[in-house]
Amino acid sequence: MNSAILPDHSEDLGHGIFAIDTGFTRPRFDAAYLIVEQGRAAFIDTGTNFSVPRLLEALDALGLPRTAVDYVIPTHVHLDHAGGVGLLMQSLPQATLICHPRGLRHLVDPTQLWASATAVYGPEEMARSYGELVPVPAARARASSDEMVLELAGRPLRLIDTPGHAKHHHCIWDARSRGWFTGDTFGLSYRELDIAGQAWALPTSTPVQFEPEAMKASIARMLATEPECLYLTHYGRVREVARLAALLNELIDGMVRVARQAQAERHERIKQGLLDLYATSLRAHGSTLSQAQMTELLALDLELNAQGLEVWLTKN
Template sequence: MSKDAILPHHTEALGHGIYAIDTGFQRPRFDAAYLMVEAGRAAFIDTGTNHSVPRLLETLEALGLARAAVDYVIPTHVHLDHAGGVGLLMRELPGATLICHPRGLRHMVDPSQLWASATAVYGPEEMARSYGELVPVPAERARPSSDELVLDLAGRPLRFIDTPGHAKHHHCIWDARSRGWFTGDTFGLSYREFDEGGRPWALPTSTPVQFEPEAMKASIARMLAAEPDCLYLTHYGRVREVPRLAALLNGLIDGMAAVARQAQAERHERIKQGLLALYASSLREHGSPLNADEIERLLATDLELNAQGLEVWLGKA
């Protein structure tokens, strides 16, 4: 791997052999996949969608890595913005093994139910536009993770923990080298448009259908116990100031649950408007100059999905 490698425009070197790849999903700097390189071997953590795969392979090539150098493909969970491209990517990586949460593994081997469930949320036209046809992973190339599993990447240990709250099929990965967690969606979303003075803002994601407020807070506490220096979020990129962001997330989780409980008639729209007011208030405290219309535009997808997830959670509660 050349030290003079010229990275594609969509790829950022973060140090410690870690690269953030903008998958191109939805808008710039919305959805990241990560490539970890150690002693000439590599692993992808989250993949984006089928449309993201060329970008991932381009980054490998720019770093002078053969496709056979990739040992692992590791989705944090099987929602399609994280794992929709897994099967197609695995086709291109002859030596890679899929490491997936045991609750999600069967959906990577046979994605038909996953496709049907996502289509019920997004509709067939959006599924075709954003994700493309899901490709199954051969069962013999797939392994389940387990809580406290330690995976070896060319001598570099990667520790897995079970992290429900956003989804029951979610794990997070601890990299002791960089003292960082790859958090998927468990530690929320942090879009760079909301940074103020270099300080990030974050919000929880209650995307349907397995949002559990107390489980999410417990998962966050478990990650904090490792005293991480940074977090590698799928949405979007590496963030620091971990204790402050954790406190912010915990407060917003409680606030989102309260919004959902208080909504009665016209529940969905009331939840959405309550969430918008909650996030706008939090962003004002953060120092953001964005007005309500701009915040609503940037968070339109998340407002809709978080409201749906809160409705499902209310029904269960």
């Protein structure tokens, strides 16, 4: 199947792996992945309800019937990764949902998930960005387990428990490409911040389950397989895994320092401290973006990371 037939928002990464820009927030911000093996397929992450037409369009462009999809595997149940799961499953009659056991019930009955996200974003933003969540029938849903291996037409996909960003997070190892589908555990890496072909990455402490030491342990566990690449939801495939892991660990420690040092006006001080931390790191990376450009590009992540660090502070 030739990548030339793919829609503009999809990219052939080789090894039967396709990245689909879900269209959430801005171009090249949020990816879903489609793995194709001998005419069978699996989606890893889905984006939101508004992303589902793009995912189905990719299937159609590859000449794959809806019945060819065996698995839908969100890395975790945050809505930019799993908000479209229920609606997508309605179009995939043979697919089984594979979800972390801590998150599975929230996709079978999304009432609490919706309420929790609404408390963070507000009802207007929820409706605008995510749409109404569609439940997944329990009979079509299955919990993952640590070191679980799924077979996609004989192609093994290994799932491991990877807390740090969220307790309901797993990552997926594809031995064929020697790559991890990392969700948010291995942070965020935006292509606008690449310098001379080298990626930059930052950890994500989105509320409410950020755990810095667990995140570092999850990163170390993935590195132990000596991966050649990582498939990040935000955004796309990156290489230079060891360098990025060292950068993430450095920034995780820096974020913790920022949070602990903040006192009065804690939220704004954390946000400013994070911006200063990331700007210093980006300039060392070679970025010539202005502080204002960095602030605009990272605005959502600064807000969410500050909120997550505040929650973590209250627990520690």
